[in-house]
Amino acid sequence: MLKRVLVANRGEIAVRIIRACREMNIETVAVYSEADRGALFTTLATRAVCIGPARAEESYLNADAILTSALAAKCDGIHPGFGFLSENAAFAAAARERGLAFVGPPPEVITALGDKSAARRLMRKAGVPIVPGSDGIAETAEDARREAAELGYPVLVKASAGGGGRGIRRADSERGIETAFGEASGEALACFGDGGVYIEKLIENPRHIEFQILADSFGNIIHLGERDCTLQRRNQKVLEEAPSPSLGKDMRFELGEAAVRAARASGYVNAGTAEFILDGEGNYYFIEMNTRIQVEHPVTEMITGVDIVREQLHIASGLPLRCTQEDIKFSGHAIECRVNAESPEDGFLPCPGRIGFLHLPGGFGVRVDSAAYPGCEVTPYYDSMLAKVIVHGKTRNEAILRMRRALEELLITGVKTNLGLLYMLMFSTDYLAGKTDTGFIERNLDAILRPVEKDMML
Numbered sequence: 001m002l003k004r005v006l007v008a009n010r011g012e013i014a015v016r017i018i019r020a021c022r023e024m025n026i027e028t029v030a031v032y033s034e035a036d037r038g039a040l041f042t043t044l045a046t047r048a049v050c051i052g053p054a055r056a057e058e059s060y061l062n063a064d065a066i067l068t069s070a071l072a073a074k075c076d077g078i079h080p081g082f083g084f085l086s087e088n089a090a091f092a093a094a095a096r097e098r099g100l101a102f103v104g105p106p107p108e109v110i111t112a113l114g115d116k117s118a119a120r121r122l123m124r125k126a127g128v129p130i131v132p133g134s135d136g137i138a139e140t141a142e143d144a145r146r147e148a149a150e151l152g153y154p155v156l157v158k159a160s161a162g163g164g165g166r167g168i169r170r171a172d173s174e175r176g177i178e179t180a181f182g183e184a185s186g187e188a189l190a191c192f193g194d195g196g197v198y199i200e201k202l203i204e205n206p207r208h209i210e211f212q213i214l215a216d217s218f219g220n221i222i223h224l225g226e227r228d229c230t231l232q233r234r235n236q237k238v239l240e241e242a243p244s245p246s247l248g249k250d251m252r253f254e255l256g257e258a259a260v261r262a263a264r265a266s267g268y269v270n271a272g273t274a275e276f277i278l279d280g281e282g283n284y285y286f287i288e289m290n291t292r293i294q295v296e297h298p299v300t301e302m303i304t305g306v307d308i309v310r311e312q313l314h315i316a317s318g319l320p321l322r323c324t325q326e327d328i329k330f331s332g333h334a335i336e337c338r339v340n341a342e343s344p345e346d347g348f349l350p351c352p353g354r355i356g357f358l359h360l361p362g363g364f365g366v367r368v369d370s371a372a373y374p375g376c377e378v379t380p381y382y383d384s385m386l387a388k389v390i391v392h393g394k395t396r397n398e399a400i401l402r403m404r405r406a407l408e409e410l411l412i413t414g415v416k417t418n419l420g421l422l423y424m425l426m427f428s429t430d431y432l433a434g435k436t437d438t439g440f441i442e443r444n445l446d447a448i449l450r451p452v453e454k455d456m457m458l
């Protein structure tokens with residue numbers, strides 16, 4: 001088992017990883033930027049090292065500084081969390097070369113799956129349904145136009161190296177394809193240093209369903225069921241739940257099998273997520289594999305009882321999975337709300353500042369993953385997530401009622417938050433009926449933010 005792990009991240013996910021390590025008697029080394037001096041994760045870790053200025057490029061993305069710190073502190077592993085260097089194959093390779101266990105898949109797998117266009121080919125060969133679209137990179141606007149004409153509009157032009165919803169543009173007709181091609185490849189080049197794009201049929205009003213995978217280095221692969229992440233804003237997830245209110249038994253089984261096939265085809269090791277979109281006619285399509293722990297992993301933990309970070313560390317220690325697919329039992333329903341320091345009324349503008357009073361919810365069936373504390377600074381340098389409020393109930397309705405009361409208990413002063421939006425979502429008749437799609441929040445923002453009589457539903 002690993003003995004000392006460097007946590008190459010910050011905020012709540014750093015806290016989450018440190019907690020798992022402490023329960024496993026693994027020492028932790030936190031690395032932090034000057035902006036995170038005094039942050040909760042630096043005090044929970046066994047020790048903490050400052051690696052650079054606030055700007056992520058000079059600290060949390062500074063691979064050399066992180067690897068040097070790991071070696072100097074005699075670590076035997078690195079957990080990258082999510083974001084930052086978590087899906088950076090060169091970083092994973094550099095860690096391996098220095099004898100450090102990278103808590104994630106091997107660099108070759110990160111590379112193969114990070115190239116989405118290549119990943120599509122891999123999945124097609126493995127019999128995993130993919131969104132109809134181009135077979136490789138569309139080199140020119142003319143290529144894009146030809147492929148889009150074959151597929152039929154509307155289409156998406158997507159960055160092959162993409163992530164976080166960037167480098168994606170929609171074209172509704174031939175007139176828009178050149179602009180979409182230019183913008184998507186320009187953004188891809190700027191964000192990822194790789195302007196390669198491919199064309200995909202736009203699936204209208206889809207639902208986003210993803211499967212959590214665990215794979216060890218002995219070829220054992222299981223899934224921990226699905227998460228429904230349909231509620232998004234600009235391709236960014238807002239609320240996640242498990243199980244999905246829109247999957248029947250047969251479809252769930254089929255998607256689970258496809259997710260495991262996707263992992264097997266890529267030689268997957270460690271925790272990963274196979275993402276799919278579903279259309280209104282019962283078709284599902286693989287869109288990508290995320291090669292890291294995800295923000296929304298707690299909803300899966302709540303309904304399976306499996307500590308996913310613990311399993312990650314276990315697998316990275318070279319040990320076999322401790323359970324089979326048959327051992328995984330699902331119980332009840334879990335929902336996660338992402339509380340961000342942002343203002344929905346002002347176009348979701350991030351709202352950094354100093355937190356004044358803070359009261360986090362608790363009680364039966366409530367879990368809060370957060371690095372916030374009264375008086376802490378929410379800096380403008382990193383993402384604006386303050387807390388994840390996760391609830392578990394026997395049924396979906398019970399979970400919704402519990403989320404309402406948990407959000408009612410949550411008090412934060414000093415920064416604006418999206419708490420009101422999250423709370424109102426818990427009263428939306430369409431959400432209650434499970435009738436949403438990925439465009440739901442954007443189409444209904446005004447209606448969701450308008451107060452309703454609390455005792456109207458359920």
Ligand code: ADP
Nearest residue numbers: 162163164165166200201202203208235287438
């Ligand atoms: P990223 O890696 O940038 O997150 P994804 O390929 O995962 O990009 O897509 C992000 C989101 O965009 C998905 O969750 C979904 O809401 C939407 N999306 C992606 N592909 C399609 C498609 N072909 N049709 C409709 N929506 C899509």
